[in-house]
Amino acid sequence: ACVRACVRACVVQVIPGSNQLGRIEHLRVAGQTGADDKRVESIKKRLQETHVEMEPGDALFFHSLLLHKSNQNSSPQRRWAFLCAYNRASNDPIIAHHHPQYTPLEKVLNSAILECENFTDLSGKDFLQPGTDKTSDGKR
Secondary structure, three states, X not given: OOOOEOHHHOOOEEOOOHHHXXXXXXXXXXXXXXXXXXXXXXXXXXXXXXXXXXXXOOOOOOOOOOOEEOOOOOOOOOOOOOOOXXXXXXXXXXXXXXXXXXXXXXXXXXXXXXXXXXXXXXXXXXXXXXXXXXXXXXXX
């Protein structure tokens, strides 16, 4: 978390243990790609959904099959977070899509963060764009 993440700001919610149920089919739900609501509601009868409150500097690591979501943040509090997703190099997607193909990471010294002076130039950087993101209908 980059800032305090509390329930009021609609923090991430997880269903601990849901990763052991196997992959849940995802489809369009409320304009985004998400897990089938009927399956999720059925799972929530057996497993408890939990809000993950965090302080700045806290980190949350979880299995890619863990059911998780964040509701729309309608509070005045910002919800800033840094999200990284990892995938084994051997599990490289066969069909090119909006998720990147395998790219080896370049290891740098710890001091590289402190030495960075380029905080505003976004050239060469890739961000999901709501208008073209295939996992969302682009509405805000």
